[in-house]
Amino acid sequence: MATKDKMVIYSKVQRFLEKHKDDYDRFEIQGVLDYAKESNIELIAKTDLIRGIYDELGYIPDDLNIYKIFTEIIDDQFGLNGKRICEVGGGVIPSLAKKIHLKQKKGNIMVYDPRLSQKERGGRRFLLKREFFHKHTPVEEVDLLIGLMPCEGSDPLIENALCHQKDFMIWLCEGGPHGDYFDFYESDDEWLNSTLSRVEYSVNKNQMGKLKVLNYPTFSDYPIIYNER
Numbered sequence: 001m002a003t004k005d006k007m008v009i010y011s012k013v014q015r016f017l018e019k020h021k022d023d024y025d026r027f028e029i030q031g032v033l034d035y036a037k038e039s040n041i042e043l044i045a046k047t048d049l050i051r052g053i054y055d056e057l058g059y060i061p062d063d064l065n066i067y068k069i070f071t072e073i074i075d076d077q078f079g080l081n082g083k084r085i086c087e088v089g090g091g092v093i094p095s096l097a098k099k100i101h102l103k104q105k106k107g108n109i110m111v112y113d114p115r116l117s118q119k120e121r122g123g124r125r126f127l128l129k130r131e132f133f134h135k136h137t138p139v140e141e142v143d144l145l146i147g148l149m150p151c152e153g154s155d156p157l158i159e160n161a162l163c164h165q166k167d168f169m170i171w172l173c174e175g176g177p178h179g180d181y182f183d184f185y186e187s188d189d190e191w192l193n194s195t196l197s198r199v200e201y202s203v204n205k206n207q208m209g210k211l212k213v214l215n216y217p218t219f220s221d222y223p224i225i226y227n228e229r
């Protein structure tokens, strides 16, 4: 990328951060500016806090855009139109939910994250919940639960879906095994293997079809898991 283009993008990121100064702490702001200075778009596209900002500014090419790719994968497996979808851990900028909302002519998308920007305005079919999602969060009005690397939100999403026999699709991440409850896992691998066998067992037992696993190594070392009825 030409130096001039890099400078234009950098100053747009700066302006974005000024407008959103209440959404990020000073370490995050410094981190975002460091990434923006480097301007390595492959790396930025893989890093959750900054990729949301770059997506908002329209600087992530389609082939590197995980929000776009995941929207297509969910659409292929479950169909987006007419579905009542609940996303767990949408981030500060709910980039995935925005793409889903644009694709839906009917149905709705509701997104949970205590970090959702106050600048974001929801709507009748684009519902913002600035709170944690729990195992017992009511989901009667939901057809499909989704999460894109929701860190410690992975477990409540999966448990809630299994408990209420709701369809689900989640792109796992290294954040899953963190937190007090998970500290007894020795490694990410141990957590991942244990999660896969536990979820596979419950999907079968609850007659939710079969557990499917997809891998997209160019985007992440962690798989997408979902139930197929």
Ligand SMILES: C[S@@+](CC[C@H](N)C(=O)[O-])C[C@H]1O[C@@H](n2cnc3c(N)ncnc32)[C@H](O)[C@@H]1O
Binding pocket: 048, 049, 051, 052, 088, 089, 090, 091, 092, 112, 113, 114, 115, 131, 132, 133, 134, 147, 148, 149, 150, 151, 152, 153, 154, 156, 175
């Ligand atoms: C790694 S970020 C991913 C954000 C976004 N999905 C993305 O890929 O750009 C994880 C997000 O999950 C949120 N989160 C973690 N646990 C959650 C829970 N139980 N309910 C809702 N959000 C949660 C965090 O606040 C954080 O914003």
